[in-house]
Amino acid sequence: MTRKLSIVTPDVPVKDVARLLTLRGVGAAPVVSPQGELVGIVTEADFIALEARPDSRLHARRDRSPRPAAPGTVGEVMSSPVVTAGVDTDIADIVGIMLAQHISRVPILDGTGTLVGIISRSDLLRLLARPDRVVAEDVRGAVEAAGVRGSPRIEVLHGRVRISDVETTDVALLRRLVCDVPGVLGLEIAQPVGAAEARGREEDR
Numbered sequence: 001m002t003r004k005l006s007i008v009t010p011d012v013p014v015k016d017v018a019r020l021l022t023l024r025g026v027g028a029a030p031v032v033s034p035q036g037e038l039v040g041i042v043t044e045a046d047f048i049a050l051e052a053r054p055d056s057r058l059h060a061r062r063d064r065s066p067r068p069a070a071p072g073t074v075g076e077v078m079s080s081p082v083v084t085a086g087v088d089t090d091i092a093d094i095v096g097i098m099l100a101q102h103i104s105r106v107p108i109l110d111g112t113g114t115l116v117g118i119i120s121r122s123d124l125l126r127l128l129a130r131p132d133r134v135v136a137e138d139v140r141g142a143v144e145a146a147g148v149r150g151s152p153r154i155e156v157l158h159g160r161v162r163i164s165d166v167e168t169t170d171v172a173l174l175r176r177l178v179c180d181v182p183g184v185l186g187l188e189i190a191q192p193v194g195a196a197e198a199r200g201r202e203e204d205r
Contacts, residue, residue, distance in 0.1 A: 001108060001117040007032055010039065010075030017074050018047050028105055030115055031078045038107060038115050040078030084109050087116060094119055130183035132156040142177040146170065159185035166190065
């Protein structure tokens with residue numbers, strides 16, 4: 001999530017915001033009211049649309065209506081209302097929102113409705129691009145949280161995780177926690193020791 005945001009108000013001139021986004025290298029700016037309430041969002045797509053108006057020099061016709069005046073302020077071009085998510089929203093749900101709403105970024109609000117950041121497609125891409133070494137560290141934390149005993153071996157290659165020497169009877173919990181680690185693209189759990197022993201006892205009975 002990006003926390004350092006370029007926040008503007010509805011009365012800011014369009015040109016100023018376009019310049020701001022260009023200088024800071026960002027693709028969107030949240031629009032807030034004087035009271036700090038999120039009222040809209042303006043993106044590079046909104047500005048591209050302004051430049052997509054026909055050039056009267058190239059489309060000169062006597063019966064063509066005069067070219068409409070371009071919007072002067074952000075309030076005239078911003079998207080509103082804004083699709084948002086809470087700070088506790090699952091990343092998978094945010095991805096679902098982006099796909100369903102055909103948007104590339106989602107502002108994040110805290111419990112009081114205050115804007116605290118924006119999650120964009122580039123943020124999600126960074127999660128996918130996490131180095132295997134970093135992913136392995138988080139996977140080990142997930143393994144410990146699952147209550148796995150012993151010293152399981154964890155291998156990560158291109159985001160695909162293999163865990164062996166596992167001692168657990170709750171493989172479902174282990175699988176769920178590991179798959180929730182950002183950057184994990186696949187998971188293989190070698191024969192769980194605890195599960196094998198449990199099956200052996202059941203067969204003996």
